[in-house]
Amino acid sequence: MIDFLKKITLNKLKVSFYTFYYSLLNQDTKYPKYLTKFENDISKYFNKKFAITFSNGTTACKAALYSIGLKKDSKILLSRITFPSIISAILLTGCKPIFMSFDKNLQFILPDRETILSCKYFLITHAYGYPVDREIVEKIKEINPKIKIIEDISHSQGAKSGNNQVGSLGDVAFMSMQGNKAISAGEGGLVLTDSAKIKEKITYLSHLNKKNPIDEKLENLTKIGFIGKGRMNPLGAIKASYKLKELDERNKKIRNKFKIIYNHLDNNKSIKLPNVVDFDKLGGFFYGLPFFVESEKILKKLSKNFVISKYDWLALDLSENFNNPEKFLNLIYSAHIELEELLTKPNDDRRYLYFFSLEHLINTSEKDINDKMQKFFNDL
Numbered sequence: 482m483i484d485f486l487k488k489i490t491l492n493k494l495k496v497s498f499y500t501f502y503y504s505l506l507n508q509d510t511k512y513p514k515y516l517t518k519f520e521n522d523i524s525k526y527f528n529k530k531f532a533i534t535f536s537n538g539t540t541a542c543k544a545a546l547y548s549i550g551l552k553k554d555s556k557i558l559l560s561r562i563t564f565p566s567i568i569s570a571i572l573l574t575g576c577k578p579i580f581m582s583f584d585k586n587l588q589f590i591l592p593d594r595e596t597i598l599s600c601k602y603f604l605i606t607h608a609y610g611y612p613v614d615r616e617i618v619e620k621i622k623e624i625n626p627k628i629k630i631i632e633d634i635s636h637s638q639g640a641k642s643g644n645n646q647v648g649s650l651g652d653v654a655f656m657s658m659q660g661n662k663a664i665s666a667g668e669g670g671l672v673l674t675d676s677a678k679i680k681e682k683i684t685y686l687s688h689l690n691k692k693n694p695i696d697e698k699l700e701n702l703t704k705i706g707f708i709g710k711g712r713m714n715p716l717g718a719i720k721a722s723y724k725l726k727e728l729d730e731r732n733k734k735i736r737n738k739f740k741i742i743y744n745h746l747d748n749n750k751s752i753k754l755p756n757v758v759d760f761d762k763l764g765g766f767f768y769g770l771p772f773f774v775e776s777e778k779i780l781k782k783l784s785k786n787f788v789i790s791k792y793d794w795l796a797l798d799l800s801e802n803f804n805n806p807e808k809f810l811n812l813i814y815s816a817h818i819e820l821e822e823l824l825t826k827p828n829d830d831r832r833y834l835y836f837f838s839l840e841h842l843i844n845t846s847e848k849d850i851n852d853k854m855q856k857f858f859n860d861l
């Protein structure tokens with residue numbers, strides 16, 4: 482009971498009240514005013530002209546891909562650390578993913594010139610709150626100036642790329658607002674863009690009967706739902722609005738806790754934390770503080786003091802079926818799919834990628850994190 486009461490905050494009470502209130506008024510579908518207000522507020526936070534809500538991040542990603550004029554059979558550059566349903570979304574468009582390796586700083590390893598030149602699109606995942614190094618992106622753009630960038634900022638709300646919010650590297654960015662994300666709608670997604678054309682296309686591709694104030698002629702196209710129906714349950718926007726208000730404060734608290742762990746483990750030979758030049762540039766966060774460790778013994782000792790989770794996204798990049806859109810479609814149409822046959826265990830540093838659980842860090846005081854670190858070292 483006491484644990485339950487501890488979870489109650491003033492903002493959570495307000496979310497519950499407004500959810501109840503708008504349900505009573507039957508304002509729980511389509512595009513009520515409070516949903517539009519949330520879209521306006523979040524577009525301002527990210528310094529973007531338009532924000533369009535979605536039922537989830539995967540649907541938002543699909544709409545973002547189609548909105549930039551994707552051509553079938555094109556190649557899309559992306560990291561091996563990409564959320565599985567985003568790889569499926571790419572394959573469903575008929576495009577081929579080209580997987581890039583990464584280093585222990587969670588940064589891309591630059592592929593060769595020919596590979597970069599062969600890709601029309603570049604999907605950037607800012608994973609676990611660590612924004613992708615702008616210089617690497619600039620190098621890729623220097624080699625292939627025509628490459629179009631789509632950013633997945635699901636893990637990095639409030640993180641900075643250079644001096645800008647993440648989401649400003651290309652024409653379009655998307656994010657998940659699923660329950661464990663920094664801006665949670667329970668389930669939800671979002672696309673951000675400065676382009677009125679992209680906003681219009683996204684609206685008529687996936688938002689049935691949404692008013693389109695930019696070009697009213699296009700409103701007829703919203704009667705179809707070309708790529709399905711992607712609308713968010715508007716009640717989710719109530720929670721997400723409060724999460725947005727709390728975001729900067731939340732990021733600051735998490736960064737301070739990360740700093741304590743970095744102070745203890747920077748330069749540690751057995752545990753490698755990704756390089757951080759400026760902690761103020763981290764934000765959003767997901768799963769927890771990532772680190773690489775090979776020694777089982779060290780892992781066991783860490784686990785005595787902290788909640789540690791292992792990287793567990795499937796290594797789809799190693800399966801032929803997920804490298805080729807035709808094979809992928811055949812797979813979907815086949816009567817029975819045996820997951821085991823598809824998958825190979827990762828053969829790179831993903832084997833050694835773990836996380837200090839975010840939830841545990843959030844619920845542990847700075848002093849206790851410090852003490853736990855001391856205990857870990859005394860135990861070695």
Ligand SMILES: Cc1ncc(COP(=O)(O)O)c(C=O)c1O
Pocket residue numbers: 537538539540564566567606633635636656657658659669670
């Ligand atoms: C980096 C990343 N991108 C996209 C998604 C997909 O979002 P959703 O689960 O809302 O469809 C996730 C989900 O966790 C994710 O972690």
